[in-house]
Amino acid sequence: MMKFFIFSCWLVPLLAIASPLQRGIEAKSKGDFELATRELGDAVKAEPKNPEAWLQYGTVLGWQKRYDEALAALNRGLEISPKHYDLQMARGRVIAWQGNFGEASEVFAELAKQYPDAEEILVMQGRIATWTGRLDQAEGFYLKVIAKNPKQVDALTGLGDVALARQKRDEAEMYFQRAFALDPSPDIQGRLDRLAQETHSRVDAGLTTSSFAGGGRSDWWSYWTQYSAQTALGVFWGKLEQGDRFDESDTILEIGWERLLLDELQTRVFVGVSPDAFWAANWYVETDLLWTPQEGFLSIIAEFKYADYVPRGVFTSRLGFEQEFGDSWKTSLRWVHQHFEGGDPTNGWIFAINKEYDSGYGWVLGVAQGAESLDGQALVAAAVLESTTFFAGVRGPIRDNWGWRVDFEFEDYDVGANRRGLALGVHCKF
Numbered sequence: 028m029m030k031f032f033i034f035s036c037w038l039v040p041l042l043a044i045a046s047p048l049q050r051g052i053e054a055k056s057k058g059d060f061e062l063a064t065r066e067l068g069d070a071v072k073a074e075p076k077n078p079e080a081w082l083q084y085g086t087v088l089g090w091q092k093r094y095d096e097a098l099a100a101l102n103r104g105l106e107i108s109p110k111h112y113d114l115q116m117a118r119g120r121v122i123a124w125q126g127n128f129g130e131a132s133e134v135f136a137e138l139a140k141q142y143p144d145a146e147e148i149l150v151m152q153g154r155i156a157t158w159t160g161r162l163d164q165a166e167g168f169y170l171k172v173i174a175k176n177p178k179q180v181d182a183l184t185g186l187g188d189v190a191l192a193r194q195k196r197d198e199a200e201m202y203f204q205r206a207f208a209l210d211p212s213p214d215i216q217g218r219l220d221r222l223a224q225e226t227h228s229r230v231d232a233g234l235t236t237s238s239f240a241g242g243g244r245s246d247w248w249s250y251w252t253q254y255s256a257q258t259a260l261g262v263f264w265g266k267l268e269q270g271d272r273f274d275e276s277d278t279i280l281e282i283g284w285e286r287l288l289l290d291e292l293q294t295r296v297f298v299g300v301s302p303d304a305f306w307a308a309n310w311y312v313e314t315d316l317l318w319t320p321q322e323g324f325l326s327i328i329a330e331f332k333y334a335d336y337v338p339r340g341v342f343t344s345r346l347g348f349e350q351e352f353g354d355s356w357k358t359s360l361r362w363v364h365q366h367f368e369g370g371d372p373t374n375g376w377i378f379a380i381n382k383e384y385d386s387g388y389g390w391v392l393g394v395a396q397g398a399e400s401l402d403g404q405a406l407v408a409a410a411v412l413e414s415t416t417f418f419a420g421v422r423g424p425i426r427d428n429w430g431w432r433v434d435f436e437f438e439d440y441d442v443g444a445n446r447r448g449l450a451l452g453v454h455c456k457f
């Protein structure tokens with residue numbers, strides 16, 4: 028017994044010193060990423076020629092969104108073992124997590140040539156296609172997996188994600204239930220829970236106000252409320268706005284519809300009227316299109332609006348692009364052309380950059396140049412003022428299905444006056 032005790036006392040510290048890789052893998056499997064990072068960092072120092080150590084280290088870094096460090100680790104492993112399948116897969120995943128979908132697609136396309144029957148390659152190709160809105164392609168990848176293995180959980184889950192993106196809730200639930208029956212994991216349970224808690228209606232309300240320096244104008248204000256409903260045919264909404272400008276009050280009624288068409292084309296159409304309009308348009312109609320032609324390409328924006336104001340009609344076209352990049356960043360640029368019936372046309376532009384956070388918070392910053400307020404509302408004076416507008420906004424959650432947003436504007440007119448605008452909004456999903 029004494030010999031066994033002495034041997035155990037000698038062996039335990041030896042194993043503790045000799046196995047940082049195993050300790051790191053164990054911590055990683057338990058979700059203790061901080062400990063896993065330390066242990067696996069020690070592992071690559073102790074075994075710098077071990078590709079498995081670099082694989083595990085790079086993977087746990089990627090799970091923590093430390094993408095540059097993760098790629099550096101995985102590339103070190105590939106320098107040692109260039110054909111290492113798991114290292115190549117992990118590298119492709121991290122590139123995709125970064126939002127570099129084009130490069131990630133090239134990685135997996137090359138791997139697919141080497142391993143044409145590998146299910147996880149097809150699944151990753153399906154996920155990238157889903158993330159980039161290529162739903163037909165995503166469905167094709169997943170169905171190819173299911174044709175060979177009807178019980179492939181990731182492919183079933185992916186088909187559920189595709190159905191949900193197409194707003195086919197019942198079909199999505201069916202795929203998630205099939206996947207859950209095979210693998211009752213927290214991830215799939217989370218999808219089912221979110222589906223069960225999914226809201227189909229939303230109410231927004233807000234207040235806007237503007238004050239002027241110079242130009243002898245009275246302050247503007249308005250309040251509005253909007254109800255939206257998610258249906259199998261898309262999102263429908265109705266909006267009521269009442270406000271005062273130029274010492275006159277107007278009421279605006281608006282209805283609209285929005286839907287994803289052909290997997291690549293987001294469409295929105297809305298119309299509005301204002302009985303006895305003074306500063307508002309008698310009526311208006313607008314059509315907005317957002318088209319992503321190919322994976323990794325810019326999204327093309329085309330927006331067209333005709334508004335019949337009391338002095339004259341105004342046709343506005345906005346053409347531009349939108350690009351998502353990095354970790355939930357988005358930028359957009361629009362060229363604006365306005366044609367005034369019986370007047371000279373104007374040109375302008377709008378640039379904005381957005382950031383979204385996993386916590387639900389987000390912000391936008393931008394600048395625009397063109398006709399006053401970019402919608403011709405100053406035409407009551409039968410004149411168009413050129414202006415430059417700086418705008419910013421922040422938004423975030425309140426609790427559960429409640430949220431808020433605050434927007435600021437500063438508009439500088441070419442006649443020496445300026446406008447300072449503030450908008451407050453709140454919404455509830457149910």
